[in-house]
Amino acid sequence: MNQRPDEPLVGGEAQRLGAPTLAEDLLLLLFQPGTGTIAGENTLFYTLAGAVLADLALGHHVRTDTGWGGTTRVEAIENRPPSDDILRSTWDYVSQKPRGVQTVLAAIGPTLRSPLLNRLIKRGDIRRGTRKALGLFNTTVLEDGGSGRRGHLLEDVRDVLVEGTEPRPRVAALAALLSGSGTLPQFHHEIPWTSPVITRAKELEQGNWGAGATAEAVARTVTATIVNNVIIAATVLPRN
Template sequence: MHTADDPDQPVDPTLAEDLMLLLFQPGSGGRSDTGHIAAEGTLFYALAGAVLAELALGEHVRAEEATRAARVGAVAANPPADALLRTAWEYMAQRPRGVQTVLAAIGPTLRAPVLERLVERGDIQREQRRSLGLFTTDVLLGDGGDRRAALLADVRAVLVDGADPTPRIAALAALVSASGALPQLHREIPWGTPVIERAKQLEQGDWGADAAAHAVARTMTAIVVNNVVVAAAVLPRA
């Protein structure tokens, strides 16, 4: 379990963890007690987007210009404490890079460590089961617990009820939308035109009046999310 005594282990969940937990679909793995992660086909881009968005929200990175093709660089005086975030920050600290380059570089290695954190926290359970008496596979169990329920309630309030989000929940909802997973969350977040329109607003950085003080982070996050949308559009959906 993560503790405050180890500086490389996070006390608070990262945005990437929150995203994967929200994408976890309980009872969808072919048996009532198993689940799967939605949008597996685009997951590595979405997780990378969550890492980059969190770095932006924490002012650990900045964009050189406010365009989709912007290059992003590390803020030298503000490295993140979390090891997962720091690896991405160090990559950008070498030199500024295009957002698409960063997403493609950091995304493929994120699934395993992010899932491991969720298992260590007890948000998701994992066990090995034998299939056809020959193959051993990992299966995901549980319902995501209270933390998934709370994240889901916050995102649903923004997308369905029109509540003004915090910057973190705005980024989370935008990333879920960018991943293409919202239709798969229909039983929990009713899928329809109002939800689609609100999600697209969040993707563009329209977070409401409460986010006015976060203009730089909002713009940077919108750049990241729109790059996830572009990348995800050419990948198969799962």
């Protein structure tokens, strides 16, 4: 029996997808179940690309260095390719030669939304539904898949930003990217947009993740560099 492309996977089929990437988690958080929209769509490809690079940094697959004129470049760590297909594609791209962070963001970002969304649908985190438009036409909409995973991710980020919990590196990167995307104010019902939250979010963007993240110093520094380049790209560079 053939499976529909948007039908959730089960059992061993779901396991073959592997653990969710940081970019999947970020896209799931940015999904707004109440409206079926993705927060920050205008600059989404910069944000998702930043999450891919941050994931590679956390896995010690890439590092950054300083190029001509003080620009920050990304280079692949030799013989450390990731197993995930999406991460591997980016690793292959930067393994050809070190490239500027902004160059990588612009090169890989535009192609990420669709495959990442399809993964979330196959995992059952999001589903495609239909609604009547103008009472006449059926339109495809995104709906909550009922897996509960978005709620858990949001709780982890809230604990760090509101309660001051020391984050695991992955949660710290996720919160930093969410802040860097400029979408945090849209989460005010779950994460109050207060001065302490803003201050904590900025600390995470800068790589100040807490004493427990000392062992992740390199990945923390690389991730902070990537997040700050995402912010620059999202606020300064032309948007299509």
